[in-house]
Amino acid sequence: MDEKGALDFSQSLLRYLKLELTPDEERAFLQSVASDPAKQRLLDYYRNASALQKDFAYLDRLNVPEAWQKVRTRTALRHSEPNRTQRRLHKWKWLQYAAVLVVTVAVSFWWFSSLQDSRVIADNQYGFKNDVLPGDDRATLVLSDGKTVSLDQSERSIKEGKHAVSQTKNGMLSYWQQSGVDPSRFNEIRVPYAGQYKVTLGDGTVVWVNSGSALKFPVQFSGNERRVFLDGEAFFDVAKDPNRPFYVEAEGKTIEVVGTRFNVSAYSEEVQATLVEGAVKIMDTHSFRLLTPGQQAVCKPTGIDVLPADVERVAAWKDGYFVFDGNHIETIMEQIARWYQVQVHFQGKIQQDIYSGSVPRNSTLGGVLRMLADVSDLQFEIDGRNVIVSNNH
Structure with a gap:
């Protein structure tokens, strides 16, 4: 691992532990x-909490001025060495150690702050070590210029260049058409776990x-088509415009529609498109298939399969x-991992049983896991933002 590789x-690693990586990055x-x-x-x-506690203990014991003086002394010694190759080797090692130290300190402080995580709450109902809010x-x-805006429930207007082009309110971002806005500008909305x-x-x-x-x-859409790019999952209710197909x-994979309602799940290479209303055509580099309401296209490297779909189940997430x-x-x-921002760990051999049921997404994590425990032979544990799944037997 070279210098840049160690730092990268x-x-x-820190972003993975904080559950900030996109599916592709993960x-x-x-x-x-x-x-x-x-x-x-x-x-x-x-991944080991006790290891992080040891890091904390070390940081607490560390005499920062003394440690810094040692670093300066060793650096001076390296500069006085006549052997360039040896100096480069020492520098490379120090940068690797520095990268590890960056992770040690950053993860330790992240772990400490996670103890204060307002979304990790006490469990007084289900018997877990703690609970997690939805x-x-x-x-x-x-x-388009790379600037970022945090979106929540608050109301505000957002400018793109000299023009106010969108507004947020009650968990919704709204755009409107107006003259003078550069149609080549793209925005991207990124939704984190939870x-x-x-x-x-x-x-x-x-x-x-x-x-x-x-x-x-x-x-702003222009020309004879409307085209967007998705990574993950979204439900679309496409405005009808026969003269400008929506892609x-x-x-x-490319999904073409004129006016319709459908769900697309693209968390992995296997893209699923489920049609609720209207008609869509889904295409890959080799073929295309047409869907009618109640059908689902499952796109695999080997081709596109069309199957009957339970549209209520597929679209239930947007209805809560x-x-x-x-x-x-x-x-x-x-x-569950995406909605509650937790990491799931399976212990032992898990039976490949199938499960059915429904539960509101505004339930706490403990409530969802208790429901699953009631209908299965599985045991669940919650430890901070970690969920351990194992067999009862």
């Missing part, structure tokens, strides 16, 4: 860890963006519910 890895991070034993050891170390309306808007947000695009299309997702779109680009209908526990816990 330290930053990615996959790339875990792949890099799996191929490097040293990285795996670091990841295992920082997600809410929050997101980050990235403007968040969701609703946006009305300039043509009147309404989009519900789910946790751990991002939607990129033009500030959703997701993981190399988890609806499970014959799902494996791994699939269920993926949804």
